[in-house]
Amino acid sequence: MQRLLAALLLLAVAGCNAASSGDSGAEADGKDGYRIAVIPKGTTHVFWKSVHAGAQKAAKELTAAGTPVEIQWRGPLLENNREKQIDIVGDFVAQGIDGIVLAPLDSTALIPSVRDAQDAGIPTVIFDSGLADESIIVSYVATDNYHGGVLAAQELGKRLNGEGNVILLRYNVGSESTEQREEGFLDTLEKELPNINILSSDQYSGTTIASAQEKALQLCNRFGDRLDGFFAVCEADTIGVLAALDNEGLAGKITFIGFDPSPLLIDAMRDKKIQGLVLQDPVAMGYLGVKTMVEHLQGKEVPKRIPTGESMATPENMDDPEIDKLLNPEKAD
């Protein structure tokens, strides 16, 4: 057993020297430079690959400007594995990383981890989703998710001429960013669009495309005959709902607003199956997350809240260069 193990591990160790340089902006040498952990919510969705690209861009720019920065990218595979994310933060704290840039999977479950990091003298910048205790973080770099929900409601209202029956499919309990989108959407309907009737706003899609599709199918079965509009609050949610609408022959007939782009959704928008996609700027999130952390480490004052902007893509404006850049953001390889 020992010999087998040794062979396996030596192989891995040999591989590591090649792998370790992969993510660094340059040959960061530990003493003058910074090692920064960037921890996404999951590693499967395209969104996080764009965050990764932004983080790499920041590291490259800072390194070129004379401050060597090395990014360590590591996240749980699935976006509901809180324990794994806690483990990852713990690992980085134990290894004495210089700073942590984290998209917390849960607004409360990650608090002890961030506090442990703080106790060990390691600062944390939060991005994408908030943490319930803001006193322990350096800064919060994110989309104004509430405003994203407002944009979705306004677009839906405009296209339905202010009246109709709509469904909101929520994402997952405890995910702060999507909860705010849902809130912004519902608040706007209530305040600005009194003639829009909400058929359902209490269902959750779950974290996978499959579970979102299942939930959306159930909703279509129940309300399909009088449905005019649909709002899905994130990428997995939107893809699942699109599949369900396609399946029920509703795609293109009702007004469907989604959140976050992916190639599949952009194609669907070209086919007019999706009338609007709220866009965030994941590249800016990764970029500003790393940059803010480095500025903090250099002793500079940084704002507590850094918005990264949100906009609405529609079949009409999707080829504008600005929107196109957000629809097809850079991705890390």
Added chain:
Amino acid sequence: MNEVSPDSSFQLVRRGGGFVRSVVGPFAALLLVVGIFTIADNMQEDGGRFLTLRNAQNVLVQSATVGVAALGMTMIIISGGIDLSAGTAIALSATALAWFLREDFSPAVSVAAGLAVGCLAGCVNGLLISLLRIVPFIVTLGTMTIYLGLAKIIGDNTIVRPLPDQVPEWMQELLRPRVEQAWMVFAPGVWLLVALALVTAAVLRYSVFGRHVFAVGSNEATARLCGINVPLTRIAVFSISGLFVGLAGLYQFSRLTVGDPVSGTGKELPIIAAVVIGGGSLNGGRGSILGTLTGALIMQVISSGCTSLRLPNPIQEIIIGGIIIAAVTVDQFRQRRLAA
């Protein structure tokens, strides 16, 4: 799972030799893994953080939940069984515990309820196996999804969130990597695991019940002929294991501070892997507590080591898979040597 093979009953007699191989073997493997990662880490320019107290505290805390559940799984596997429902039962216990806390029951009542749920889940497994005479693999494959469903019902399909002041301080400190009292060195939950491991190992080695567990797993027919109540032994093994699962639920909750009904999905695999890497045989009759804990640690050390070497997740998963297969390969060689 319960095949009667002549060599496995023979092995009960030759327990002494098996001890050296099944306990010292995995322990040497752990040292080897630690050694290799330490050397590789120190070869990095900014390395030297791997073999530190801080990281040891971290790795022990991370492996504690799997470790506690694996104590029970060791007993089950020695008795010739397996428990695929352990993962979802952990989440079920944790969700129940969170629910009781949220409904403002006292921490003591909530913890007792969590443990009781785990114990009951194990007991149901044992009863179904003994009464319906279905192999443990199938029964627990079924209860695996049953417990997942029950947890979702308790959690009303979402996360159960007790308020911060409803979660007592000691529960939050149970598995915090850095302990408040420096003299403790490691988190209280780690010490509790060590104490329970000692008790379980003693029970397995020295008590009549423990010998019955080995006998049932080695050769069920012979065990029955010797007058051992096989169904009762099996129910007891699964119930005790369920208690450990309930405790693992408390461990998991103390780290998450929320009850997540789906947090146990897939967790049974590292638990079973810990037992197998530690020298447990899925044919029954063999396994050791020290080996199991070593197995759980090996997996976590690899995970932590890969982080410090900046290896991506996929590489880490491949290494752990390779080690499981290597461990079982060695296990088979050993069996053949004994049979010869």
